[in-house]
Amino acid sequence: MARLIQASGPLAGASVIVTRPAASAGSLRRRIRGLGGVPIGLPGSVLRAAPERAAVCAALIAARAAAVAVFVSPAAVKFAFAACPKLRFARATRICAVGVATARALSRRGLRDVVWPRTRQDSEGLLALPELRSLRGCRAVLIGAPGGRELLAQTLRNRRARLTRIDVYHRQAPRYSARQLAALEQAPAPLLLLASSAEALANLRAGIPLHLFARLAAGDVVVSSERLAARARAGLFANVHVAAGPAPAELLNAACAVLARHRL
CATH class of the missing domain: 3.40.50.10090 (Rossmann fold)
Structure with a gap:
């Protein structure tokens, strides 16, 4: 038995x-x-790719020389590189991730020297990074999805960054x-x-x-x-x-x- x-x-x-x-x-x-x-x-x-793949890729390519590029989630990395597989940023661009999982996803795509918060792995932790404190007049790119919290985008604008949002995916109710x-x-x-x-x-x-x-x-x-x-x-x-x-x-x-x- x-x-x-x-x-x-x-x-x-x-x-x-x-x-x-x-x-x-x-x-x-x-x-x-x-x-x-x-x-x-x-x-x-449920996560879906943004419908206009060519337009998303063009927006990402246009953002390659930004002072700061912020990826808000591992999904943002996945869908950004699905739309634009050869995406690379200028050497001077600071690439920021909301947490360690996002940083690892970027590393797997060959992006090095990614900055991410070691304490709070959320919008507040990301905004506390020195790289995001002094952005007056600097171009910043926020790569993610529409909806959700607006704290990150609003704070970057309040810090006088010239912000561009690139929505590479969107969420649907399951x-x-x-x-x-x-x-x-x-x-x-x-x-x-x-x-x-x-x-x-x-x-x-x-x-x-x-x-x-x-x-x-x-x-x-x-x-x-x-x-x-x-x-x-x-x-x-x-x-x-x-x-x-x-x-x-x-x-x-x-x-x-x-x-x-x-x-x-």
Whole structure:
């Protein structure tokens, strides 16, 4: 008779809801399994390339001599180089990334000396970099997607940068399949939801049946910032916990701590 082997690890027995877009969630899902948890994918958004690929490439080429080029996410790197595979910047251009994952994506594309915040890996951390403090009259390029927070763009304008935004992709609300909804309905408790985007939380609430949202909202939610925690509480999530940041390790450290408290 086969023996039932129980998972071990700090997330053993937990169902961990992953809201990152499917294309960028693989590493996080593997880490969850490595910690003993069961990852359940419910992407908070679907990422699509900007429709005018030739126009995007032309805009990127025109921006090669900017003083500063800022990539806001690994997806921004992916879609920028999909549109313009031979993209390179002038030697004097400071290339900035919002976090280590974005910096690594740029490095894989052959871009060196990328600057990224070592503490807060978000807009606030990026804006604290010395390279982004004195930009009066300098040309800055922000490479990402429309929507989301405006803090980065607005602050660069307030610092008198000549800002150009290049949207290389856009987000769409997901349509959840019957299989995804069944996985959520059948997921064993405890449920831990990981979120680093207010848009993802809003899309979840709008996109799944009420009884499933009620199940999610009654569980634990780990978010990447105090700002997002306030949005989660306003969205009827009851048990909200704030991680040190949006990086997978930071979200998972917080999730492990939450589950450890449940087991006391």
